[in-house]
Amino acid sequence: MTRFRFQNRLILFVASAAFIALFGCKESGTFEAQDTAGMxxxxxxxxxxxxxxxxxxxxxxxxxxxxxxxxxxxxxxxxxxxxxxxxxxxxxxxxxxxxxxxxxxxxxxxxxxxxxxxxxxxxxxxxxxxxxxxxxxxxxxxxxxxxxxxxxxxxxxxxxxxxxxxxxxxxxxxxxxxxxxxxxxxxxxxxxxxxxxxxxxxxxxxxxxxxxxxxxxxxxxxxxxxxxxxxxxxxxxxxxxxxxxxxxxxxxxxxxxxxxxGVALDDMIVEPSRVELRIRQDQDFRFTTEFMGAGGDVLLRTTENPAIYVLRGGEKYVRAKVTNSGGAFAWTQPVFVQ
Ligand SMILES: [Zn+2]
Ligand SMILES: [Zn+2]
Incomplete structure (x- = not known):
């Protein structure tokens, strides 16, 4: 091995170690399953x-x-x-x-x-x-x-x-x-x-x-x-x-x-790596959904309906709050990541 190639490998090793240290080696868990069939x-x-x-x-x-x-x-x-x-x-x-x-x-x-x-x-x-x-x-x-x-x-x-x-x-x-x-x-x-x-x-x-x-x-x-x-x-x-x-x-x-x-949901679907909220349309009200994790941090803010959150890795739990243009809310319960 030449000295040059050794140095290249060393740089690669140090760079990847630094990447893991900086961004973490995130475990991609799954949402706890919910048995809601027929409910x-x-x-x-x-x-x-x-x-x-x-x-x-x-x-x-x-x-x-x-x-x-x-x-x-x-x-x-x-x-x-x-x-x-x-x-x-x-x-x-x-x-x-x-x-x-x-x-x-x-x-x-x-x-x-x-x-x-x-x-x-x-x-x-x-x-x-x-x-x-x-x-x-x-x-x-x-x-x-x-x-x-x-x-x-x-x-x-x-x-x-x-x-x-x-x-x-x-x-x-x-x-x-x-x-x-x-x-x-x-x-x-x-x-x-x-x-x-x-x-x-x-x-x-x-x-x-x-x-x-x-x-x-x-x-x-x-x-x-x-x-x-x-x-x-x-x-x-x-x-x-x-x-x-x-x-x-x-x-x-x-x-x-x-x-x-005051905000109604038609459904909440929990799959291993995603949550989907189907918000019931009410007249011409508009909706903003915030998906929140540990510390109350907003992980995603969306105006889409259905509102969908896909697990990124590292979440402990995810809960959602839907606000309508009249100031009414729906709060989902947290879905825990295992
Ligand atoms: Zn009372
Ligand atoms: Zn009381």
Missing amino acids: QWYKGNTHTHTTNSDGDSPPEYVASWYKNHGYNFLVLSDHNFLTDPAAYAYLADSSFMLIAGEEVTSGFEKKPVHVNGLNVSRLVQPQKDSTLVGTLQKNIDAIRDADGAPHINHPNFRWAFDHRALLQLKNDKLLEIYNGHPTVHNWGGGGFPGMEDVWDHLLTAGKHIYGIAVDDAHHFQGEFAANRSNPGRGWVVVRARTFSPAEIIENLEKGLFYAST
């Missing part, structure tokens, strides 16, 4: 009040409002009160049902700790503890003990807690990222993170948690206005094979749903 979509709201706590209308009126507005399921979640769906069985049919629920309402010092229990088998008593995290955890555990699924409500209500507390919790899969009540501070501000930021913190740290949108409605009478707690503002659309409380709640906890404040 349909069901629209529902998991957080609403009646005269059984601080709402202004009785359960029958509230349930009828949702039924008449195209919802398929509703959880009446009164403060520390379980409304028995069987008492309103006459409202249920093949496309509408009530699911048992309760807003387990506790607190730590002056901070509200509200955790919804979905499909609980009995009334859950609010729990107290000597720490904020302990209070949250005890209420989650009490809901699980009653065979229910917990969802953590409005963390920014009275600026109660954020991702630092939420990261320490166990056995919770659902977090309100949008709540329609006027004083819950969904978007953060004044140095406090918004709910999407909080969610991204948790996902980036490796917690598998799903983001839900809810009404938390109290006011069904009188004027509907931005400063009142009216229904129809935030909901979830869940996939299921059978239209039953058990499967709807189980699939919520598997992330087989999207959350919305």
Whole structure:
């Protein structure tokens, strides 16, 4: 080997080592498969009040409002009160049902700790503890003990807690990222993170948690206005094979749903290396879709419909947010890369 050829090989070796160091040797994983064959979509709201706590209308009126507005399921979640769906069985049919629920309402010092229990088998008593995290955890555990699924409500209500507390919790899969009540501070501000930021913190740290949108409605009478707690503002659309409380709640906890404040999806197709969102056209509204990864980084912004993201390698998870030209959103759940 001549000295010249040796030098060439050395340069090639150093250059390729530098390339790998700079750009990384990216593993091209695949999206976790989703078994959605034969499933349909069901629209529902998991957080609403009646005269059984601080709402202004009785359960029958509230349930009828949702039924008449195209919802398929509703959880009446009164403060520390379980409304028995069987008492309103006459409202249920093949496309509408009530699911048992309760807003387990506790607190730590002056901070509200509200955790919804979905499909609980009995009334859950609010729990107290000597720490904020302990209070949250005890209420989650009490809901699980009653065979229910917990969802953590409005963390920014009275600026109660954020991702630092939420990261320490166990056995919770659902977090309100949008709540329609006027004083819950969904978007953060004044140095406090918004709910999407909080969610991204948790996902980036490796917690598998799903983001839900809810009404938390109290006011069904009188004027509907931005400063009142009216229904129809935030909901979830869940996939299921059978239209039953058990499967709807189980699939919520598997992330087989999207959350919305007004944008509808016709489908979300997850393949090993791509995600495709088919956005439902609504009048002449236009759509922008952002696919986001760890750290809340926008990996791709597109105005195409369907909106398609192809794995590049190195992603931990990918979630999408669709915004329409009226300022409404749909949030898909993260799809994790294995
Ligand atoms: Zn609450
Ligand atoms: Zn509430």
